[in-house]
Amino acid sequence: MGLTDIYKPIQKDLHRVEQGLKKIANTASPLLSELLDYTLQNGGKRIRPALTLLAGKFGQYDAPRLVLMATAIELLHTATLVHDDIVDKSAVRRGKPTVSRTWGENRALLLGDYLFARAGRLTASTGNLKVVELFSETLMTISAGELKQTSVVFDLQKAREEYFDWISSKTACLFATATESGAILANTPESTIGALREYGVNFGIAFQIIDDVLDFVGEEAELGKPVGSDLSEGIATLPTILFMESHPENDVVASIVAKRGTESTAAALEMVRSSTAIEHCLEIASDFATKACQAIQHLPDIPAKQSLVDLARYIITRRK
Amino acid sequence: MGLTDIYKPIQKDLHRVEQGLKKIANTASPLLSELLDYTLQNGGKRIRPALTLLAGKFGQYDAPRLVLMATAIELLHTATLVHDDIVDKSAVRRGKPTVSRTWGENRALLLGDYLFARAGRLTASTGNLKVVELFSETLMTISAGELKQTSVVFDLQKAREEYFDWISSKTACLFATATESGAILANTPESTIGALREYGVNFGIAFQIIDDVLDFVGEEAELGKPVGSDLSEGIATLPTILFMESHPENDVVASIVAKRGTESTAAALEMVRSSTAIEHCLEIASDFATKACQAIQHLPDIPAKQSLVDLARYIITRRK
Numbered sequence: 034m035g036l037t038d039i040y041k042p043i044q045k046d047l048h049r050v051e052q053g054l055k056k057i058a059n060t061a062s063p064l065l066s067e068l069l070d071y072t073l074q075n076g077g078k079r080i081r082p083a084l085t086l087l088a089g090k091f092g093q094y095d096a097p098r099l100v101l102m103a104t105a106i107e108l109l110h111t112a113t114l115v116h117d118d119i120v121d122k123s124a125v126r127r128g129k130p131t132v133s134r135t136w137g138e139n140r141a142l143l144l145g146d147y148l149f150a151r152a153g154r155l156t157a158s159t160g161n162l163k164v165v166e167l168f169s170e171t172l173m174t175i176s177a178g179e180l181k182q183t184s185v186v187f188d189l190q191k192a193r194e195e196y197f198d199w200i201s202s203k204t205a206c207l208f209a210t211a212t213e214s215g216a217i218l219a220n221t222p223e224s225t226i227g228a229l230r231e232y233g234v235n236f237g238i239a240f241q242i243i244d245d246v247l248d249f250v251g252e253e254a255e256l257g258k259p260v261g262s263d264l265s266e267g268i269a270t271l272p273t274i275l276f277m278e279s280h281p282e283n284d285v286v287a288s289i290v291a292k293r294g295t296e297s298t299a300a301a302l303e304m305v306r307s308s309t310a311i312e313h314c315l316e317i318a319s320d321f322a323t324k325a326c327q328a329i330q331h332l333p334d335i336p337a338k339q340s341l342v343d344l345a346r347y348i349i350t351r352r353k
Numbered sequence: 354m355g356l357t358d359i360y361k362p363i364q365k366d367l368h369r370v371e372q373g374l375k376k377i378a379n380t381a382s383p384l385l386s387e388l389l390d391y392t393l394q395n396g397g398k399r400i401r402p403a404l405t406l407l408a409g410k411f412g413q414y415d416a417p418r419l420v421l422m423a424t425a426i427e428l429l430h431t432a433t434l435v436h437d438d439i440v441d442k443s444a445v446r447r448g449k450p451t452v453s454r455t456w457g458e459n460r461a462l463l464l465g466d467y468l469f470a471r472a473g474r475l476t477a478s479t480g481n482l483k484v485v486e487l488f489s490e491t492l493m494t495i496s497a498g499e500l501k502q503t504s505v506v507f508d509l510q511k512a513r514e515e516y517f518d519w520i521s522s523k524t525a526c527l528f529a530t531a532t533e534s535g536a537i538l539a540n541t542p543e544s545t546i547g548a549l550r551e552y553g554v555n556f557g558i559a560f561q562i563i564d565d566v567l568d569f570v571g572e573e574a575e576l577g578k579p580v581g582s583d584l585s586e587g588i589a590t591l592p593t594i595l596f597m598e599s600h601p602e603n604d605v606v607a608s609i610v611a612k613r614g615t616e617s618t619a620a621a622l623e624m625v626r627s628s629t630a631i632e633h634c635l636e637i638a639s640d641f642a643t644k645a646c647q648a649i650q651h652l653p654d655i656p657a658k659q660s661l662v663d664l665a666r667y668i669i670t671r672r673k
């Protein structure tokens with residue numbers, strides 16, 4: 034099932050989010066508008082704003098407020114990508130040169146700051162302080178998590194735990210905020226908010242595991258970015274960690290991780306790629322997707338619930 | 354008159370802001386705590402939080418909320434400094450190596466993001482959506498202004514106007530938010546909010562002009578950073594602009610500005626320094642300080658009002 038079908042219950046409002054993103058690029062400054070336009074018209078799947086809207090369906094669906102929040106969530110996501118691309122020195126994202134590569138790191142930094150602020154302003158315009166608090170806490174979690182990651186020393190004994198901590202803060206937290214904020218704005222009861230948040234956390238972990246798998250087995254043309262970049266930079270994501278756990282004697286992969294990517298990686302990439310670690314990762318991702326769906330099983334059987342279930346299946350079988 | 358006397362009406366609560374800043378450095382992550390501690394214990398004059406507290410004295414002085422807001426204002430200020438030091442590649446601030454120089458640009462970037470978020474979280478904890486909106490708009494203005502500045506082509510005809518636009522967004526806006534947010538949280542009438550905001554804008558412009566003058570005539574030891582850095586990098590601040598306006602034939606200074614600082618600057622620095630442009634700048638700064646005081650002249654004659662008047666005088670005679 035494709036995204037168009039999955040997004041059906043919220044199609045109209047997701048279109049409004051898209052229009053909202055276009056409107057944001059309309060500023061008094063030509064340079065800022067150019068950068069916003071470039072960054073926001075990026076062919077993204079808009080999964081996060083879709084989650085906010087779908088979560089809103091479980092209560093009093095307040096379209097204007099939910100559209101504002103969904104737009105803010107996408108802006109916050111975009112801001113973190115723009116800053117991530119500076120930190121990672123990435124040249125390409127979604128098939129286009131990154132902002133930092135085209136306009137320089139300074140402009141990318143300032144654009145990211147603007148996007149954070151704009152996202153905060155939109156969140157405030159929902160008139161709900163709880164989602165403003167949630168928004169701020171999400172950015173605290175993401176930036177603190179990334180900061181921690183800059184000083185992690187690899188230790189296979191702790192690697193799995195640290196990996197899950199890392200992806201919880203860098204990815205799952207924002208997905209959880211996407212669903213939770215929708216539930217809050219729709220005035221759903223605490224138990225529903227909790228269930229939808231739990232869905233978002235597990236969905237986000239599954240999403241990131243698949244991202245990390247695609248970095249090994251994906252197609253560059255489909256992903257719109259180079260593959261194998263994590264291991265090349267000595268970053269051990271789940272496929273690498275599982276490979277190392279089951280091949281304690283192998284020092285080709287281990288030495289790349291230990292030396293943070295100063296060695297040639299082609300052989301190591303192939304070893305992980307052709308190992309059972311990939312399949313194992315897919316199983317783990319699938320388990321998290323299942324957990325996500327279990328979290329919302331007691332919620333009413335509305336079309337949005339089916340969309341959430343389908344979306345969880347969609348993201349673990351995606352190829353980009 | 355020194356700051357201790359000026360701050361008297363709010364001394365106790367400014368101390369609480371200081372304690373609040375210390376508490377913020379207390380996180381679960383050792384690296385984050387180290388960076389926060391380094392950045393927040395910086396020997397700053399805490400003028401912005403003091404303004405928020407003083408403004409609060411004109412209404413129902415709600416100490417807990419005002420302290421939260423004042424702390425948020427100082428955090429927002431600190432975040433912009435951390436990011437500015439990346440953009441400007443500054444090595445030293447307030448006599449200490451910058452975060453970007455000591456821990457690297459990536460960590461400085463992520464620390465700045467965390468500080469923005471933490472400041473937003475504190476602002477939300479005042480429970481007042483208006484100040485949350487103001488907070489977001491301030492960061493939008495600052496980052497959009499700095500972004501615009503990256504593409505400004507120097508034109509003497511427009512230089513003064515562009516300079517005032519620039520310092521309005523990069524400096525005056527935050528001072529205005531400092532006073533305005535205090536007035537809002539104290540539930541003062543619209544006219545009082547407007548007067549205190551007007552004070553903040555003019556105060557901020559005066560403050561930045563003096564900053565730019567000190568970059569020419571200040572003492573490195575007192576300023577805690579190298580002097581002459583603006584002109585060395587080809588950035589024309591008010592002293593340079595006024596010098597060029599009154600010396601249209603001089604091409605020593607003009608060529609540095611035109612070439613964005615690729616030439617030796619010692620002679621040019623001395624020319625501006627020994628010209629009447631410096632005195633002229635001090636007069637202009639003094640006029641803005643006077644305007645700041647005029648803006649609040651009809652407010653009740655409480656001790657905080659005298660502090661605001663004294664502070665406006667203090668900042669135009671400061672040497673660091």
